[in-house]
Amino acid sequence: MSDLAPHPLHEPILAWYDEHARELPWREPGASAWSVMVSELMLQQTPVARVLPVHAQWLERWPTPADLAAEPTGAAVRAWGRLGYPRRALRLHAAATAIVEHHDGVVPETYVDLIALPGVGDYTAAAIASFAYGRRHVVLDTNVRRVLARTTGGIEFPGTSVTKAERATATALLPLDVPTAATWSVAVMELGALVCTAAGPRCGDCPVADLCAWRAAGHPAYDGPPRKAQTWAGTDRQCRGRLLAVLRDSHAAVPSSRLDAAWADEGQRLRCLASLLEDRLVVRVDAGSYALP
DNA sequence: GATGCGTGGGA
DNA sequence: TTCCCAAGCAT
Numbered sequence: 001m002s003d004l005a006p007h008p009l010h011e012p013i014l015a016w017y018d019e020h021a022r023e024l025p026w027r028e029p030g031a032s033a034w035s036v037m038v039s040e041l042m043l044q045q046t047p048v049a050r051v052l053p054v055h056a057q058w059l060e061r062w063p064t065p066a067d068l069a070a071e072p073t074g075a076a077v078r079a080w081g082r083l084g085y086p087r088r089a090l091r092l093h094a095a096a097t098a099i100v101e102h103h104d105g106v107v108p109e110t111y112v113d114l115i116a117l118p119g120v121g122d123y124t125a126a127a128i129a130s131f132a133y134g135r136r137h138v139v140l141d142t143n144v145r146r147v148l149a150r151t152t153g154g155i156e157f158p159g160t161s162v163t164k165a166e167r168a169t170a171t172a173l174l175p176l177d178v179p180t181a182a183t184w185s186v187a188v189m190e191l192g193a194l195v196c197t198a199a200g201p202r203c204g205d206c207p208v209a210d211l212c213a214w215r216a217a218g219h220p221a222y223d224g225p226p227r228k229a230q231t232w233a234g235t236d237r238q239c240r241g242r243l244l245a246v247l248r249d250s251h252a253a254v255p256s257s258r259l260d261a262a263w264a265d266e267g268q269r270l271r272c273l274a275s276l277l278e279d280r281l282v283v284r285v286d287a288g289s290y291a292l293p
Numbered sequence: 294g295a296t297g298c299g300t301g302g303g304a
Numbered sequence: 305t306t307c308c309c310a311a312g313c314a315t
């Protein structure tokens with residue numbers, strides 16, 4: 001390879017990945033760009049283990065963007081199951097529709113075309129361009145940010161949002177060789193997912209432990225702003241989830257009495273139902289019943 | 294830049 | 305049990 005700017009982190013992490021990478025369907029040599037794209041949307045804030053079965057079902061049922069685009073959006077919401085954040089299902093459907101309409105049904109290759117799609121932000125655009133098409137992009141997800149914060153920044157956790165300095169570091173670290181750059185990105189992500197985890201780093205298994213600034217400093221405790229705990233019990237999110245679960249589990253329109261039974265607080269229930277309608281995750285069938293779109 | 298958005302598994 | 309959080313995005 002023609003890596004003109006090798007960094008001491010490169011070889012150990014690339015070698016570690018070669019040895020320890022998980023075999024995942026969207027990493028198979030024959031995996032389509034669509035398979036990669038579906039996986040990336042599903043993996044946004046959702047663990048790999050829960051994505052695996054749903055991803056397999058989606059790819060079997062909808063092998064191409066056109067297959068998904070041909071279905072009503074409610075089919076995508078239902079097939080999303082319990083992955084969480086069901087608006088992602090709508091966005092994936094909308095992205096499939098846009099791909100059919102503007103890209104001849106083929107997942108686009110460039111960052112600019114990708115990030116224009118619904119549900120595709122900076123991370124996902126860079127990930128699809130890199131992992132599906134082998135392009136060279138800085139891929140900054142929570143794993144990469146944590147690994148870099150520790151190895152080069154000497155701190156336990158990155159800040160709440162990506163800083164210019166952080167992006168500059170990641171850019172400087174990205175191998176110049178194009179195919180190696182894509183492998184590097186997935187390798188650092190994998191290291192963060194399997195070894196350099198948020199819960200507790202396993203430095204004994206880390207290929208770059210002896211190069212890690214945070215470890216060299218004696219693992220100083222995180223001293224940034226408190227990471228706000230996600231409240232859950234009694235929130236609108238929980239209420240929306242309950243209401244949508246009732247609709248997902250029924251193929252027929254659901255009378256509002258069944259929604260009433262799913263959430264006791266009427267004011268909150270009505271507010272959440274209204275927001276689900278606003279989000280197009282639910283439609284009103286008639287005066288007293290609702291369904292998936 | 295801060296918020297809101299689901300879910301279920303592990304420590 | 306309770307808490308934390310897992311490959312973010314849109315507003």
